Amino acid sequence: MAFKDDYNFKDLENETERFVIEYLEEAVNADPDVCRCEDCVLDMAAYALNHSLPSYRVSLLGKLYAQAKDNDDAYIKKIKKAVTDAVKKIKANPSHS
């Protein structure tokens, strides 16, 4: 058995993903000129995630850690910046063909 089959790595969650999706929704809703197609929205999310520090946790232990991150202003600020940059980038150069 491979290591990846012995353990349930799907229980790992990147907390940053939750924040990125939440702020991306706000940013896209606030800008009527940005494309909302699947390709563009997923690329914005990917860009923002690639420019944010991941924050993995085991989903079973999630709650406390998540709340700690909710109150981490520097962390939140960086994610918002990554989302803003993602929207700008894809708006200027849409991902759809």
Ligand SMILES: [Zn+2]
């Ligand atoms: Zn598009």
